[in-house]
Amino acid sequence: METLKTISGYFATIGVAFTVGFLFMGFRRILTARVQNRVGPPIYQNLLDIIKLWSKESAINHGLMQHMGPAFSITASVTTLMFIPVLRDGNWFQNFSFEGDLIFLLYIMVFGQLGMALGAGQTGNPNSAIGVSRGLSQIVGYEIPFVLALTALMVYHETTSLHEIMAAQDSIGGWNIFVNPLAFVAGIIAFLGMTHYTPFDVPFAPAELASGPPSEFGGKYLGMMMTSGSIFAFAKLTLFVNLFLGGASNLLELLVKALALYLIPVIIGIVTPRFRTEQAILFFWKWPTIIGILSILWVVWMR
Amino acid sequence: MEINDKDTLTIVEHIKNFARRHSLFVLAYGTGCGAIEIPPTMTSRYDAERFGIVGRATPRQADVLLITGYLSVKTLKRVIRTYEQMQDPKYVIGFGSCTINGGMYWDSYNTIKVLDQYMPVDVYINGCMPRPESVISGFIKLQQLIKAGKADGWKKYQENLDWYRANQKKVIKNWNMPDYNW
Numbered sequence: 021m022e023t024l025k026t027i028s029g030y031f032a033t034i035g036v037a038f039t040v041g042f043l044f045m046g047f048r049r050i051l052t053a054r055v056q057n058r059v060g061p062p063i064y065q066n067l068l069d070i071i072k073l074w075s076k077e078s079a080i081n082h083g084l085m086q087h088m089g090p091a092f093s094i095t096a097s098v099t100t101l102m103f104i105p106v107l108r109d110g111n112w113f114q115n116f117s118f119e120g121d122l123i124f125l126l127y128i129m130v131f132g133q134l135g136m137a138l139g140a141g142q143t144g145n146p147n148s149a150i151g152v153s154r155g156l157s158q159i160v161g162y163e164i165p166f167v168l169a170l171t172a173l174m175v176y177h178e179t180t181s182l183h184e185i186m187a188a189q190d191s192i193g194g195w196n197i198f199v200n201p202l203a204f205v206a207g208i209i210a211f212l213g214m215t216h217y218t219p220f221d222v223p224f225a226p227a228e229l230a231s232g233p234p235s236e237f238g239g240k241y242l243g244m245m246m247t248s249g250s251i252f253a254f255a256k257l258t259l260f261v262n263l264f265l266g267g268a269s270n271l272l273e274l275l276v277k278a279l280a281l282y283l284i285p286v287i288i289g290i291v292t293p294r295f296r297t298e299q300a301i302l303f304f305w306k307w308p309t310i311i312g313i314l315s316i317l318w319v320v321w322m323r
Numbered sequence: 324m325e326i327n328d329k330d331t332l333t334i335v336e337h338i339k340n341f342a343r344r345h346s347l348f349v350l351a352y353g354t355g356c357g358a359i360e361i362p363p364t365m366t367s368r369y370d371a372e373r374f375g376i377v378g379r380a381t382p383r384q385a386d387v388l389l390i391t392g393y394l395s396v397k398t399l400k401r402v403i404r405t406y407e408q409m410q411d412p413k414y415v416i417g418f419g420s421c422t423i424n425g426g427m428y429w430d431s432y433n434t435i436k437v438l439d440q441y442m443p444v445d446v447y448i449n450g451c452m453p454r455p456e457s458v459i460s461g462f463i464k465l466q467q468l469i470k471a472g473k474a475d476g477w478k479k480y481q482e483n484l485d486w487y488r489a490n491q492k493k494v495i496k497n498w499n500m501p502d503y504n505w
């Protein structure tokens with residue numbers, strides 16, 4: 021009975037993640053449309069796109085690795101999700117979180133993109149190759165402020181467990197966004213890079229690279245990638261809610277906090293043009309990195 | 324209840340069909356004069372995204388191929404290759420009188436006249452050039468055809484491939500297409 025409950029909990033987590041993910045993306049499309057003085061698609065448009073892609077009757081592939089790429093990416097998204105406790109307490113949605121999960125997440129979060137890179141490499145499309153090289157360079161850029169921000173939190177709370185970090189932020193005044201504002205700024209700028217929205221969307225630039233890494237992927241492969249994208253978006257948002265906004269004790273609270281956080285990259289994305297790769301990397305290595313180092317100094321000095 | 328009994332299957336088909344007609348990824352092959360009508364159709368003034376119509380950059384991801392005007396023989400070769408790279412089910416929309424009967428290029432020495440002989444066209448939009456309103460009404464027509472299950476040009480292309488190939492090779496003299504799988 022217990023096992024059954026645990027297993028259904030995992031599936032429920034994946035279901036919630038997927039639903040929230042595509043609804044948020046639909047919300048982003050509507051918001052973008054409104055800013056551009058348009059009506060925009062219905063909020064469930066991304067679900068329709070995904071169903072449409074899954075029901076395509078042919079899907080070309082150029083070899084084993086192209087077949088594996090999207091599978092890697094969806095595996096990585098689900099694994100990332102499985103190691104993030106979705107709610108701060110209760111039995112549901114705790115998944116596999118363990119002591120030291122933060123370190124593990126640092127590793128697993130880039131796995132999906134590496135899988136995508138391998139898959140895109142097999143297609144032999146030059147646009148994919150350029151997109152992959154840009155994407156991997158950009159990872160090198162934003163991982164540094166991200167790790168610095170996480171290190172600041174780990175030093176401050178003297179733990180590498182997400183649960184304990186959440187437990188330490190028991191009141192609004194104790195949220196890390198207020199206690200460690202510098203770490204939050206560094207983390208959220210790294211988060212902008214992770215979402216791949218403008219200004220950091222140069223790996224996927226549709227008008228320039230024909231959408232970059234996925235340019236040879238059609239049908240079910242693209243559907244798999246979009247599914248994985250929805251799940252991963254939710255996983256990242258939950259991670260940031262847990263880290264900086266004190267986690268959530270029910271799903272509604274989580275949705276509100278995640279949406280508030282999601283608005284930051286979306287709004288910045290709507291009003292900014294695109295950085296070139298080297299501009300993006302230089303940006304990441306300059307301001308957020310400095311802020312991240314300052315946040316560590318601040319934490320060390322505070323303790 | 325059995326998973327695959329008749330009723331459930333119909334529901335699945337229903338959902339698939341709904342998704343297919345409300346999510347049309349468009350590859351605009353900007354030939355002829357029509358390419359200039361695509362930006363206003365997609366952007367703020369006419370907002371085709373309302374109907375789930377969004378542009379895509381590569382044939383692999385696209386569902387609808389827009390042929391926006393006259394096709395020279397040289398371009399036809401590229402268009403055929405593009406069309407064959409798209410994944411089924413796929414649809415073609417022909418813009419303007421040039422794709423229907425040659426339009427004002429009917430006696431030109433290097434354009435094709437009737438697009439339907441070289442690839443299956445699901446919807447024609449007449450005009451020279453059709454305005455964004457008629458482009459959108461063409462898309463709505465395509466949605467109706469998909470709903471009725473009549474937008475099956477891609478099946479016709481597979482069934483009558485020999486006929487289409489013969490026609491294509493008749494006009495394209497230097498037929499040295501690379502070997503690729505589609």
Ligand code: SF4
Pocket residue numbers: 354355356357391392393418419420421422426427450451452453
């Ligand atoms: S139909 Fe008219 S507008 Fe369209 S390509 Fe032909 S000449 Fe140009």
